Amino acid sequence: MIKFQIVWHRSIFYFFFAIQTLLFITHCKGENFSNVCDPQSKAFYQTIFLKFALNDKSITCGIGPFPGKEITSYSIPSLGISGIISDTNISLVSDTLSSFTPLVAKFTTTGESVSIGNVTQTSEVTANSFSSNLIYTVTATDGTSKDYTVTLTAPRTYGGSSLVLWFKADSLNLSDGANVQTWNDFSGRGNHLTQVTFPTRQPVYRLNQVNGLPALNFSQASLTSMSYSGGTGFSSINSGSFFLVFKMPQTHPATNLLLVGSANGREINIGASPGNELYLWRNGSGLTPPSVNSIPVTTFIAIASVQNTNVSWQEYWNGDLKGNATSNIESYVTGTDGSLSNGNMDGDVAEFFFFDSALSQNEIDKVFCYLRAKYKLIATTKSCGI
Structure with missing residues (x-):
């Protein structure tokens, strides 16, 4: 069926292309092309039309070349990372950077010059600090310009270097349908997840789940x-910040996402369908007021729970603030053991973080900036922090 649709679409394209070409040739037949640069002649417009059709950017009748002002690739070779370019935003992430020192970027551009403020930028030469977002201005040959915002997300530096858990499905090199016994932690703490005791309870690795990237399937x-x-x-x-990129099925039970500390520890749950509210429990004891929002199902979403001591608790979806509780906030005892699901999760997990502190709004924005770019998630906010 898919092959038939592709062939059908191509047939339509070729049919209309042939008709357009025939009309163009018929219309041009007998036309005087002795002065194609005369704006009063039909030949002038036919020539310009053909120039666009063939994507010819050379100078013709004083028109062109068309000035470019794009950044077409961007990377930081010393960190081994490449940027994701989306419109005028360039997002990079480092899973090793623990402090900021000047770094040199490598980039390609269609512009005549590139600068940050008044400082000219030369690819593979100019060093900059990436502790704050960088605004690159690309200037074209005609003097027009375009600004690009470059954001380097460095989770190990956030929350006073409080990142303690970071797991990415795309870090695993497995075949589709393989069981996952060990999931390595990228926080730098070595808090790896395992399921050795019960092999039948191991999550299943699935390719091409979200924006071409894999996810781990958990089944109740x-x-x-x-x-x-x-x-x-x-x-x-008490404080803690949790980020999760996942998808739930239409119908699911009450779901335990993460437990940090078995005795009076932090337990992050989602209510059974159709409610799908985000809950923050103290394991075996109290409950912080749940969200009043129903988390979307059957599609991947990045959610976050950010608690600042026992003063406030915020809920975010793809970077959009969805709830803010300021009363009856539970206290927690963070232990040295924990789990991803307690066996009742139905869903797919692509990535998650846990910080042992409340991140600042700037840090929250930068984490979501990275997740939106990587997984092509949609949000009202476009903030990538400052």
């Missing part, structure tokens, strides 16, 4: 779960 029927023990870097009593 299989009691899928992974856990860590002897975790390092956990110290906060």
Whole structure:
């Protein structure tokens, strides 16, 4: 069926292209092309039409070349990372950077010159600090310009270097349908997730789940779960920031997403369908007021839960603030053991973070900027921080 649709679409395209070409040749037949640059002649407009049709950017009748002012590629070779260019935003992420020092970018451009402020930028030469977003101005040959915002997301530096869990499905090099026994932690803390005791409870690796990237499938029927023990870097009593890129099915039970600390620890849950509200529990004890929003199902979404001591708790979707509780906020004891799902999760997980602190709004924006670019997620906010 898919092959038939492709052939059908191509047939339509070739049919109309042939008709357009025939009309163009018929219209041009007998036309005087001795002065194609005379704006009063039909030949002039036919020549310009053909120039556009053939994507000819050379000078013709004083028209062209068409000035370029784009950045067409961007990377930081010393970190081994490449940027995702979306409109005039360029997003990069480093899973190793723990502090900011000047870095040299490599880029290609169609413009005549590139600058940041009054400083000319030369690819593979000019060093800049990426602790704040950089505004690159690309100037064309005709003097017009376009600005690009470059954001380097460096999670290990956020929240006073409080990142303790970071897992990415695309870090695994597995075949589709393979069971996952170990999921390595990219926080730098070594808090790896494993499921060794019960192989039938291991999540399943699935290719091409969101923007061409993989995800791990968790099933309640299989009691899928992974856990860590002897975790390092956990110290906060109450504050914490959790980010998750995942998808739930239309119908699902109450779902445990993450448990940090088994005794009175932080437990992040989603209510059973059709409610789908985000809950923040103290394991075995209290409940922070749940969200009043129903999280979308059957599509990938990045959600975040950010708690600042026992003063406030915010909920975000793809970077959009969806809720802010300021009363009856529970206290938590962060332990050195925890789990991703306790066996009742139905859904697919592409990536998640846990910071042992409340991130600033600027840091929250930068994490979501990275996640939106990587997974092509939609939000009202376009903020990539400052």
